[in-house]
Amino acid sequence: MDTRFPDLRRFGGADAFLQVCKPRTVLDIFTGKWAGLVMGALLDGPRRFNELRRMLDGITQKMLSQTLRTLERDGLVTRTVYPTIPPRVDYELTALGHSAVDVLRAIGVWAGEHADQVLAAREAYDERAKEPVEMVSRA
Incomplete structure (x- = not known):
C-alpha cells in the first residue's frame, strides 16, 4: 500500500479514493463545471433564473436548471416561488451554501493566480502532442 495515502477505513475514517465515501460524494458537487459558478453568482443575495443565466456566460437553460436542482437537493440553495402572475422564482x-463560500473563494483566488501557468502548460502539452512519437528501444 502507498503510505502517502493511508487507508483510513481501518480507523473508522473516510477514504476519498473509494466511490462510496461520503466526503467524496460531497466533493463531487464542486468538481462540476457550473456548481461553483452558480453559487458564486448567488453570493450577493437572491437572483432570478434569467438573471443567473445572463450572468453565467455559456450556460444553457437546461444546465442551469439541472445545476440549481442539484444544489437545492444538496441543501446549498433554496428555491422560493412567489404567487404572482407569471410566477416569480x-x-x-x-x-x-454560505459555509462553502470561503472554499469557493480560495479556489477562485488560486485559479486567478495560476491561470497563466495552467494555460501555458496546456499549450506546451498540445504542441508536444503534435510531434511524432519516437519509439524507444530497449537494448
Whole structure:
C-alpha cells in the first residue's frame, strides 16, 4: 500500500479514493463545471433564473436548471416561488451554501493566480502532442 495515502477505513475514517465515501460524494458537487459558478453568482443575495443565466456566460437553460436542482437537493440553495402572475422564482444560498463560500473563494483566488501557468502548460502539452512519437528501444 502507498503510505502517502493511508487507508483510513481501518480507523473508522473516510477514504476519498473509494466511490462510496461520503466526503467524496460531497466533493463531487464542486468538481462540476457550473456548481461553483452558480453559487458564486448567488453570493450577493437572491437572483432570478434569467438573471443567473445572463450572468453565467455559456450556460444553457437546461444546465442551469439541472445545476440549481442539484444544489437545492444538496441543501446549498433554496428555491422560493412567489404567487404572482407569471410566477416569480428566486434562488438563494442557504446557510450551508454560505459555509462553502470561503472554499469557493480560495479556489477562485488560486485559479486567478495560476491561470497563466495552467494555460501555458496546456499549450506546451498540445504542441508536444503534435510531434511524432519516437519509439524507444530497449537494448
